[in-house]
Every structure is written in C-alpha cells, then in structure tokens.
Amino acid sequence: MINIFEVNETNKMIEQENLDVRTITLGISLLDCIDSDIDVVCDKVYKKITTQAKDLVATGKEIEKEYGIPIVNKRISITPAAIVGGSACKNEGDFVKLAVTLDKAAKEVGVNFLGGYSALVSKGMTKADELLIRSIPEALSVTERVCSSINVGSTKTGLNMDAVKLMGEMVKKTAEFTKETDCLGCAKLVVFCNAPDDNPFMAGAFHGVTESDAIINVGVSGPGVVKTALEKTKGENFEVLCETIKKTAFKITRVGQLVAQEASKRLGVPFGIIDLSLAPTPAIGDSVADILKAIGLEHPGAPGTTAALALLNDQVKKGGVMASSYVGGLSGAFIPVSEDQGMIDAVNAGALTIEKLEAMTCVCSVGLDMIAIPGDTSADTISGIIADEAAIGMINQKTTAVRVIPVIGKGVGEVVEFGGLLGYAPIMPVNTFSCSEFVNRGGRIPAPIHSFKN
Amino acid sequence: MKKTIITVVGKDTVGIIAKVCTYLADNNVNILDISQTIVQDYFNMMMVVDANQASKKFGEISDEMTALGDEIGVQIKVQQEEIFNSMHRI
Numbered sequence: 001m002i003n004i005f006e007v008n009e010t011n012k013m014i015e016q017e018n019l020d021v022r023t024i025t026l027g028i029s030l031l032d033c034i035d036s037d038i039d040v041v042c043d044k045v046y047k048k049i050t051t052q053a054k055d056l057v058a059t060g061k062e063i064e065k066e067y068g069i070p071i072v073n074k075r076i077s078i079t080p081a082a083i084v085g086g087s088a089c090k091n092e093g094d095f096v097k098l099a100v101t102l103d104k105a106a107k108e109v110g111v112n113f114l115g116g117y118s119a120l121v122s123k124g125m126t127k128a129d130e131l132l133i134r135s136i137p138e139a140l141s142v143t144e145r146v147c148s149s150i151n152v153g154s155t156k157t158g159l160n161m162d163a164v165k166l167m168g169e170m171v172k173k174t175a176e177f178t179k180e181t182d183c184l185g186c187a188k189l190v191v192f193c194n195a196p197d198d199n200p201f202m203a204g205a206f207h208g209v210t211e212s213d214a215i216i217n218v219g220v221s222g223p224g225v226v227k228t229a230l231e232k233t234k235g236e237n238f239e240v241l242c243e244t245i246k247k248t249a250f251k252i253t254r255v256g257q258l259v260a261q262e263a264s265k266r267l268g269v270p271f272g273i274i275d276l277s278l279a280p281t282p283a284i285g286d287s288v289a290d291i292l293k294a295i296g297l298e299h300p301g302a303p304g305t306t307a308a309l310a311l312l313n314d315q316v317k318k319g320g321v322m323a324s325s326y327v328g329g330l331s332g333a334f335i336p337v338s339e340d341q342g343m344i345d346a347v348n349a350g351a352l353t354i355e356k357l358e359a360m361t362c363v364c365s366v367g368l369d370m371i372a373i374p375g376d377t378s379a380d381t382i383s384g385i386i387a388d389e390a391a392i393g394m395i396n397q398k399t400t401a402v403r404v405i406p407v408i409g410k411g412v413g414e415v416v417e418f419g420g421l422l423g424y425a426p427i428m429p430v431n432t433f434s435c436s437e438f439v440n441r442g443g444r445i446p447a448p449i450h451s452f453k454n
Numbered sequence: 455m456k457k458t459i460i461t462v463v464g465k466d467t468v469g470i471i472a473k474v475c476t477y478l479a480d481n482n483v484n485i486l487d488i489s490q491t492i493v494q495d496y497f498n499m500m501m502v503v504d505a506n507q508a509s510k511k512f513g514e515i516s517d518e519m520t521a522l523g524d525e526i527g528v529q530i531k532v533q534q535e536e537i538f539n540s541m542h543r544i
Contacts, residue, residue: 002535004489004500006542007459011531065513068533254540 014069017224018286019252021259022279023073024060025115025200027207027215027272028052030079038088042101045084049076049105049114052214057110059266063259071259072281072421076106077205077217078116086128092135099139099146106145113188115205117148120195123157123444125166133163136170140185141177147188147203151195153390155397158447159193164390165439167191168383172406175375179408182416186405187370191386193393193400198273199329204401215272216264217329220256221279222248224286226316230294241295242315249276249319257324275329276320277366278313280340282423288335289342300335300343301352306359309333313364330399335360336370338418338425347426354385354428362392367401372416372425375408382406384435395448457486457535458505458512460519464528466497474501474530477522482509497528502535 013019033044053076060074078084085098099117106114117139119129136148150167153159171186178185190204197208200217207215229248233240256274264271280288292300295308313333321327335357337343346352354371361367367389373382386402393400407416410427417424462474471490478485483505490499508515516532523530 001487001502002459002538002542004491004498007461007500007538008498010538010541011461062513065516066534067537068531069537251541255537258536258540 011068013222013225013251017222017228018281018283019222019225019255020070020072021256022219022221023075023200023202024056024071024259024263025075025077025205025217025219026053026056026267026269027077027198027211027217028079029207029211029213030084031209033084034087036087038085038094038097041085041088042098045098046101046105049078049102050108053109053111055267059263062266063262067258069255069259073112075111075200075202075205076109076114077200077207078102078114079207079209080116080118080120082119082126082129082132083209085132086126089128089131092131092138095132095135096139096142099135099143103143103146111145113145113147113202115147115149115202116207117146118150118206120151121160121163122151122154123160125160125163130166133166133170136189137173137177137185140174140188147205149190149192149195149204149206151192152386153193153394153445155194155394156447159387159390159394159445161387161439161445162442164387165383165442167386168379168381168439171382171404172379175406175408182418183405183407184418187403187418187422189403191390191402193390194398196329196399200275201277201279201330201334203403204330211272212270214269216260216267216269217272217275218256218260218263219275219277219279219329220252221277222252223278223280223288223291225252226278227285227287227290227294230291238311242311245312245315246319249316250323253320253323271326273326273328274320274324276317276324276327276331277329277334278316279334280336281421282339282341284341287340287342288333289340289346293342299346299349299351301346301356305356306363309360309365310363330366332364332366332399334369335365336403337428338370338372338423339421340423344424344426347428354430358388358392361389361400362396366399367403369401369403370405370422370425371403372405372407372427373430374411374427375406376411377406377430380434380436380439381430381432383439385430387439391445455504456506458503459533459535459538460501460503461531462497462499462523462528464497464523464526466492466495467527470497470526470528471499473522473526477519478503481515482507483515
C-alpha cells in the first residue's frame with residue numbers, strides 16, 4: 001500500500017512545485033460541418049462544438065477535485081478552418097464570420113482557448129487557404145479565444161516561401177489590428193514547420209485530418225518539480241543528473257496519463273496522446289530557465305545552454321515515454337520568453353538573444369515563442385525569421401514554430417504586458433539588415449535530401 | 455476496491471484525529487489504515503479510507519473536510535488513491 005512519504009512527495013509537488021496538468025484538449029473533427037453556405041457551416045460548427053464539448057470543463061473540474069491535481073486549461077482544437085470553410089467562404093469576411101462563431105462556441109462551453117483557425121500550406125495555398133490567412137488579422141482582433149496556426153513547410157515538402165512571405169505580412173498586420181491591446185493578436189498566431197496533428201498546446205493546436213471524430217490530448221507540465229529534484233544533484237555528474245530528470249519526468253507524466261484516461265472514460269471520447277513538453281508559466285518557480293540554471297548555467301543563453309537543453313529534453317522524453325501508452329504532440333521544451341520569469345531575467349541581464357534562442361530550437365525547443373520585437377520591424381524581416389526557423393525544422397525533421405509579437409509603438413528596452421498565462425516581455429532587438437530580396441523571390445524551397453547527413 | 459487517501463497537515467493540537475474520525479463515522483466512511491507522525495510540532499497524518507458506501511458524494515465530502523480543516527486550523531486533502539499509485543508504482 002501507498003505510504004505517507006509517497007503521499008507527501010506527490011502533494012509537495014502539487015502544492016509547492018507547481019505540478020499541474022497544463023491542458024486537456026478535446027480535438028473535434030468539423031469535417032462533417034462542411035457546406036457550400038457559410039451560414040449553414042457556422043450553424044453546424046456551433047452545434048457540433050457545443051454538443052461535443054458541453055461536459056469538458058465540468059469533467060475537468062471533477063477530475064481536479066477527486067485527484068487534487070490542478071488542470072489549468074480545458075481547451076478545444078478543431079479541423080483546420082481553411083478546410084471546414086473552404087467551399088463556403090467566398091471572401092475574407094466569410095472566414096471572419098466563422099471565427100466569430102468559433103469564439104462564441106468556445107465561450108458557450110467555457111474553454112479559454114480554441115485552436116484550429118488554421119491552414120496547412122506546406123507546399124501550396126488553395127484560394128481558401130489564402131483567404132483564411134488574409135483574414136487572420138481581423139479574425140484575431142474581433143475574437144477573444146480563437147487561436148490561429150499556419151503550417152508553411154515540412155521535411156517532406158520543403159518550404160512554401162510564398163506563404164512565409166505572406167505570414168510575415170500577416171503577423172505585422174495582426175499586430176496593427178490589435179495594437180490597442182499591446183498587439184495581443186500575435187500571441188494567438190503561430191507559424192509552423194512540420195506541425196503535428198495532435199498538439200494539445202495553444203496557440204498551435206488543431207485537430208488534424210488524420211485524427212478520429214473526437215479525441216482527448218493532454219499536456220502535462222512540471223518544470224518546478226524537475227528544478228527542485230535537480231537542486232539536490234548539485235555537483236553530481238551527468239549520469240546522476242540525467243537519471244534524476246528521467247525519474248521525475250516519469251512521475252509527472254504518470255499523472256498526465258491518469259488524468260487523460262479518466263477524462264477519456266468520463267467524456268466517452270478516445271484518448272489520443274500525452275504531450276511530453278515542459279511548459280513554464282510566469283509563476284515563480286514554474287520555469288524552464290530555472291532548470292537550466294539548476295543544471296549549472298548562470299543564465300540561459302550562456303555557452304552550454306544548447307547542450308543543457310538537449311540533455312534535459314531527451315531525458316524528459318526517456319522518462320515520459322515509459323509512463324504513457326501514447327506520446328505525441330510537440331513533446332519538446334517550451335522556452336517562451338514572456339511566459340517564463342527566468343527567461344525574462346536572462347533577457348534583461350543581456351544573456352539571451354534571439355540568435356541564441358534560435359540555436360536552442362535546433363536541438364529540442366519548439367521555436368521562437370512569445371518573443372516581443374520592436375514594432376518597426378518590417379514584414380520582410382519577420383518573414384526572414386520565419387524562414388530561418390522553418391528551415392531548422394525542415395532539415396532536422398522536427399517541429400519548429402514562430403510566435404513573435406512586433407509591439408507597435410514600442411522599441412528595444414521597453415516592456416509589453418499581456419497578462420495571465422501569457423505574462424510580460426522585454427522587447428528584444430532584431431538584426432536589422434535586410435532580407436527583402438530573399439523573401440520576395442517567390443515560390444518554394446525544395447524538400448531536403450534525406451541522406452548524407454551531417 | 456477504490457480507496458481514498460486523506461491527508462491532514464498542520465500545527466498539532468488536541469483532538470485532530472477525533473474530529474476527523476467523527477466526521478468520517480458520521481458519513482459512513484470506513485477507515486482502513488492510519489499513519490501519523492509529528493515533526494517539530496507539525497502534525498502529519500495519512501488515512502486510507504473506503505468511501506464507496508459514503509452517505510455523500512465525493513465532492514461534497516472533500517469540500518466539507520476542507521472546511522473542517524479550516525475550523526481545526528489544519529489542512530485536509532481528500533484524494534483518490536490512483537494518483538499516488540500511478541506516480542509511485544509501476
């Protein structure tokens with residue numbers, strides 16, 4: 001039988017080290033809502049979401065109470081809206097109408113975010129894809145809970161540079177459309193390469209077309225738990241360090257697995273995957289940067305950071321894979337600058353630059369996430385940043401993403417406040433040399449060769 | 455059988471176990487095991503109970519026990535045993 005020490009260890013993780021289940025995300029297929037009339041589509045979409053997800057929040061709360069583990073977010077992901085609205089939406093306004101319907105449905109069922117205002121354009125854009133992409137700035141400014149993601153490339157198809165160029169413009173335009181709220185729209189917009197179909201985390205979640213009608217995906221988290229465990233290994237060698245991370249990751253993931261199974265059983269929806277990502281929050285102690293410090297770096301960004309992050313995430317996966325029957329989603333380290341106090345400190349101390357963050361994405365980080373950049377950064381430069389990140393993903397056969405926020409009216413050294421889970425961020429300098437000629441060439445970057453690895 | 459774990463943590467005082475046990479008896483919850491330690495005046499108790507025949511719903515018992523804890527000046531948590539089993543047993 002379970003003993004008092006084990007019980008105390010678990011409860012200490014929950015109460016003092018911020019162990020939580022970050023999100024239960026219900027993926028809902030909207031393929032059966034497709035129609036040629038936009039009003040019919042909106043009506044069907046609203047009904048399907050509010051029926052399928054009506055018990056999601058209540059069930060989440062029930063599980064929280066019975067196991068005493070916080071489930072921070074209950075969310076929904078849907079079939080990419082460009083597919084759902086493809087035959088009905090004749091102009092950008094029609095897509096915005098769909099976005100408003102999604103927002104209304106999200107509010108009705110009480111979820112805090114709904115992801116899937118998306119288009120998958122890794123090789124080419126259909127007319128509908130392009131309309132959706134062009135509608136993003138308005139859609140994100142008139143809705144509150146809708147999140148958008150665009151997949152602009154993959155290892156198999158190469159990079160769609162037309163889409164990369166367009167997304168640079170859309171990120172900039174979204175910032176302008178939402179400048180009253182510190183450009184919050186950009187915090188709900190992600191540009192991916194190799195986007196996974198079953199990611200439960202926002203803003204990049206969508207319900208891929210390879211998925212079943214409905215599915216439960218769960219994201220666990222517990223950077224604080226890993227950090228506390230590592231504090232006891234100070235001065236020990238890498239073997240001890242890695243073992244400790246692995247064991248801790250196992251324990252954290254087991255909780256996620258339990259919650260996922262319970263949610264799946266109670267909602268009558270099959271269990272999809274557990275996403276083994278370490279996701280920080282602005283809360284003190286809930287920080288991936290603090291883990292890097294516990295590993296032995298003065299600040300993230302110091303030489304050694306990429307290696308430390310690589311080992312950290314590999315051990316998290318090794319521990320987590322054994323704890324769960326199905327692992328998927330992003331399963332990488334999230335290093336969103338604004339959502340991690342340790343990262344903010346590192347930027348303020350001058351230790352961390354965008355270039356170093358980019359290098360970290362080569363090994364396991366999911367991307368340039370929640371980085372505030374000067375408002376006068378050009379759309380071409382943002383496209384260049386997206387192209388660089390996407391190229392890393394394409395060549396390394398991994399998911400990479402860009403979620404940058406050009407803060408209109410603010411420059412380097414100023415601070416932007418998003419509030420809540422999104423936190424606040426110091427504005428980071430961007431290399432200002434031009435890449436216009438490069439991003440304006442048009443066309444595609446061909447898929448990479450998969451042999452002769454180096 | 456589904457088991458429930460009750461933990462009581464807080465400053466030691468007279469009658470903590472008595473009050474918790476009385477509440478459980480009143481609500482038809484059967485105590486299977488108790489372990490308890492006191493470290494530096496800090497009371498730390500874990501109970502394994504069977505709440506399957508309880509006269510109230512799990513959520514209600516949980517809320518009332520939390521309230522009882524506030525009354526005594528200790529923290530009481532009621533959790534299903536599975537969370538500990540999944541974390542500590544392969």
